[in-house]
Amino acid sequence: MDSVAFDSNRPDHIHAATGIWNAACGPDLSFSERFMRFNTDPAYWNGHGRHQAGQIAVIDGQPVGFVLASALKEPYAEPPYSGHIDALAVLPAYQRRGIGRALVAWAERWLREQGCANVSVGASVRTFVPGPPVELGSALFFAQRGYSRNGVCCDMARDLAGYxxxxxxxxxxxxxxxxxxxxxxxxxxxxxxxxxxxxxxxxxxxxxxxxxxxxxxxxxxxxxxxxxxxxxxxxxxxxxxxxxxxxxxxxxxxxxxxxxxxxxxxxxxxxxxxxxxxxxxxxxxxxxxxxxxxxxxxxxxxxxGFEVFRQYEMVNKDLQIGIA
Ligand SMILES: CC(C)(COP(=O)(O)OP(=O)(O)OC[C@H]1O[C@@H](n2cnc3c(N)ncnc32)[C@H](O)[C@@H]1OP(=O)(O)O)[C@@H](O)C(=O)NCCC(=O)NCCS
Missing domain, CATH: 3.40.630.30 (Gcn5-related N-acetyltransferase (GNAT))
Incomplete structure (x- = not known):
């Protein structure tokens, strides 16, 4: 597996990461390239105390997985900072081959370098998800990587006709x-x-x-x-x-x-x-x-009149700063 740095200025990277997420998460959890551009907008990130970076996993020249990670620093937060794995996905045909594990390891390394003492999955300031959606079953994958599960949060919804x-x-x-x-x-x-x-x-x-x-x-x-x-x-x-x-x-x-x-x-x-x-x-x-x-x-x-519509696991891990 090769990997390249995610570059939000590149339309092919936006296209690839959006396509991987949509294939991995299915139609109910799919989003547009506009949303991927918004959440990785270079005018928002980097140089303003807001830091984001990512990797795209490549096999035989094809993008097959990606991860995005982020951390807020001054003026939003003091050290030791809290980091996030903003989004992570691997194409279904390439899952269970160690790609997700390698992408998480990269994200944790980058977050340690940023001075982050812990990492949450999702819940970043430009949010993709508040945590792994329960319906995807991926909290177990994170548990195997040493992440703790700290309960569940949810979205609620209703049809406003007749409210x-x-x-x-x-x-x-x-x-x-x-x-x-x-x-x-x-x-x-x-x-x-x-x-x-x-x-x-x-x-x-x-x-x-x-x-x-x-x-x-x-x-x-x-x-x-x-x-x-x-x-x-x-x-x-x-x-x-x-x-x-x-x-x-x-x-x-x-x-x-x-x-x-x-x-x-x-x-x-x-x-x-x-x-x-x-x-x-x-x-x-x-x-x-x-x-x-x-x-x-x-x-x-x-x-x-709102009812629970979707649930997310709240998942995080302490990072030992200085230990790779
Ligand atoms: C979560 C995801 C990224 C894992 O990617 P992957 O490339 O299949 O993961 P890996 O092959 O590196 O798996 C590493 C280990 O976790 C296990 N694993 C992977 N997915 C798992 C799952 N859903 N449930 C339980 N175990 C899982 C693998 O068997 C492997 O075990 P091992 O270390 O004993 O060999 C992938 O399933 C995915 O894209 N899911 C949809 C998106 C998602 O849920 N993202 C998280 C929220 S942002």
Missing amino acids: TTPATALKARGVTVRPAQPEDRAALLGFLKREFPGGWYWECVQLLEAGSRISDYVILLSERGVDGALLVTFEDSYRPLDRFYPRRLPRPWGQLGSVGVSAECRGSGYGAALMDGALRYLQARGVRGCVIDWLVLVDFYAKF
Whole structure:
């Protein structure tokens, strides 16, 4: 087996890696080349504290497998860093020949060189999957490589045709829920920086800088200003919907992110009001199949008629820095 460094500027590498993933994971978990370009975009990665690299396994001149790995450093994280195997796949006809094992070994070596003390499968900042999808059965492969399984997270979904506001969303008083407008930018970023200074704040900064429309954020306004926000995705959003693997659901598809409400306002029904406002916004725009991704606590979303749609293993491993 030969291997070449994955180069996201090369259309043939994007094409090969997308084709390998789609063949290995099947139609329900397939994605487009646009999504592969988005998740490996060189304008996003490298040189900004965000580092990603990959390898393509080649046999007889044909790409047969690939791995992508990533790590966040300053200003997002302090050493020792946490790393990710963003995505890994081998063509079905070439599985069980040691290719996956070699690609994982390469990724772990690269992550150690980056100063990572541990590695998670999936769950990277430009997410392919939150972890190995349960339906693929690949958690066992990682267990054999010394990875621990730390439970399961899930996506939930429902058809928004016929959605009506549940009683739980009628409790909040004196709040407005609506899509954010350009003049809300500073207040939205201020809210996220105050309440969710980790991933959600940086995600919003990056999305708005990249030209994502601000109305994909639905905000909750109390008398204090922005006290809640969540991100939605439409088929024409900057962030590709492929990420949520909605193919089994009726179109048009949509997605809704986790609900974020100011710590001191929790327990006042704001989260439910925000969820309902976002669901009605998606419904008014014609969305049918709607996914809420990467959840552990399902009860809150079940109140809005969502059911578990897909499950992912949460898998990680400690890396001994300095030991190859
Ligand atoms: C997971 C995957 C990459 C493994 O690739 P592979 O090239 O078949 O793996 P290898 O041949 O290197 O396997 C190494 C070992 O794991 C075992 N193994 C491989 N896949 C396995 C599986 N699904 N379940 C149990 N054991 C598995 C092999 O038998 C081998 O065992 P050995 O060391 O005792 O000989 C491949 O199955 C795949 O592409 N799956 C779909 C994509 C996916 O699930 N990716 C992970 C989420 S990002």
